[in-house]
Amino acid sequence: MSQSTQSHQQANNLWSSRMAFILAAAGSAVGLGNIWKFPYITGENGGGAFVLVYLACIFLIGIPVLIAETMIGRRGGQSPVATMRTLTQTEGASRGWRVIGWNGVIASFLVLSFYAVIGGWALVYIGKAASGLFTGADAETIGGQFGGLLANPWELLLWHSVFMTIVVVIVGRGIRSGLEKAVNMLMPLLFLLLVVMVIYAMNSGSFGRAVSFCSFPISAS
Template sequence: MASNSRTLSAAADAGAPAPDNQWSSRLTFILAAVGSAVGLGNVWKFPYIVGENGGGAFVLVYLLCIALIGIPVLTAEILAGRRGGASPIRSFGIMAERDGHSRNWQAIGWLGGLCAFLILSFYSVVAGWALAYLGYAVGGDLSAAGGADDVGQAMGTLFETLLASPAALVGGHTIVMAITILIVASGVRGGLEKAIRWMVPGIFAILAGLVLYAATASGEFGRAAHFMFAPDFSALNWDAVLVALGHAFFTLSIGMTAMMAYGAHLQKDAALGSSAVAIAGLDTLVALMAGLAIFPIVFAAGLEPAAGPGLVFVTLPIAFADIPGGTIVATLFFLFLAVAALSSTISVLEPVVEYLEERTPLTRRGAALASGGAIWLLGIGCALSFNVAGDIRLWDHNLFDLLDFLTSAILLPLGGLLIALYVGYVLPERAVRAELAGIGPRGYAVLRGLLRYVAPLGIATVFVYGLM
């Protein structure tokens, strides 16, 4: 990995990254992008919002939103990254100048960089919860004795105790950030590629094992499959549709320019459209498999799927305590959750590091330490907002909730909307056609129509709804 900023800038101006700054293959890029997209949203959030919104009908709407909005905007973000060939901030300036537009369009990159910085500060705290629960599982703390009520109380107390401990939350956050900084500091081939080569296959292998266990040992796999895939439209309302739309957008890591940063390292001859479809398809597969792994275990324990955000950290551990081999299954599950979270944190830090590496004298390692250290400091505030700093409120939110709302309801949809509009209307059509060569006239027409009309309308709807 070339660490000199002048080398990277020259490569960016030439419109292509240096060879040692490229993914070694299109498959590696897809795996890296899948690793970015797969995370807590697939395993923690998706199952509980499916449970809260009635199951199959919600899943069907979610799949439609992935196809009609998620894939077009994901394609646009990767396209912009590859065409710019630099950090997201610099890429927009390069493209705008090349095509005769104002360099002020690089504000989209600034917006994405800010969003990535803020997201990682609290996402790493939640990733720390996954590490803590992995430790609980290995130590047998999730194997509680007694009746269902006793187990439920014990698991609820365990989670409350974790949140009340500044040392535990800051410690978990620190471990996550240290691993993330170490991987990103090693560069594209030396760090990111080596990490995702075992992370992403590991995610699918562990998840496949959990689904197999749920299918053979729970006795409730059929009920879970019916719950997830048999639509009951009476359980669907407008709020559920908007939740599906919002999650389809956010689960693909769209809007914070992480996919732009990854796309900048993609070879010019790699098929971009099919890559985006593969990324979205594999990300969605993980979410559906997570549901098929979780719901049979929940049903077998006589618990409710509509447990909300506590489904993974409270309800599911109750189920683990009540099933044969629960300690082993719990260990595998939280290992899966921790690895999925880490595969996302490295992609969120990457665009911030790329910009510092380009625009300052810092080396890749220095940029990773500087940006990661700043994020770590802000993350301490997020961790402490659950305990000693819980009374500090900004606009009636603690710091963790405020950053969550600011990024998910404002910055992410705004960034995604601007990227869709830039590629759909500002970037010359000849450039878009050149980047999407190979998808055919009909495919191009459909994609362009979705990107210019359907996706902006859908994103704007989520944006307005989030502010209500």
């Protein structure tokens, strides 16, 4: 392998800018749960009171862990397992710290195993929504359609495989040629979709009451 080829591969495995890394980090942190699960969990657990606890957990737990992970990654510059192995050797620390690297790999695998299924559902529903299948349909009808999807294992396997193929292709192309190009396209699209959803919510239902409920603690009475 020539020196120029090695240099190209090394450059391809580095983020081209801080913004690209921030977009990728935001993309990994903001999931479907923030969009469809958080609102009703908030509604079931006290509204604004739950939001306050949620924000406290972010600042006291989430941000420190994020900073620690980023610092370890920058220091090691390798995979989680290799980074922790290198750091324990160079710092003379206990080998037990290497478990952190394996925990990261296992956690990522478990998250992927879950989101790969959800990703397959999303691909199916992109086509359904684009075809206007949900126009005028009530909740019972839409629920029945979802039940029909779950009852068809071959269709689930097909779309799961399509989603995993997309993931493998993007990750296999490296950081700059794969992940960075993907997040530069998908993250602005996600932001646009969120704006559209907010505008839609403002023009349907009781948007003002929802904002008030999520903004101020609600007493048990």
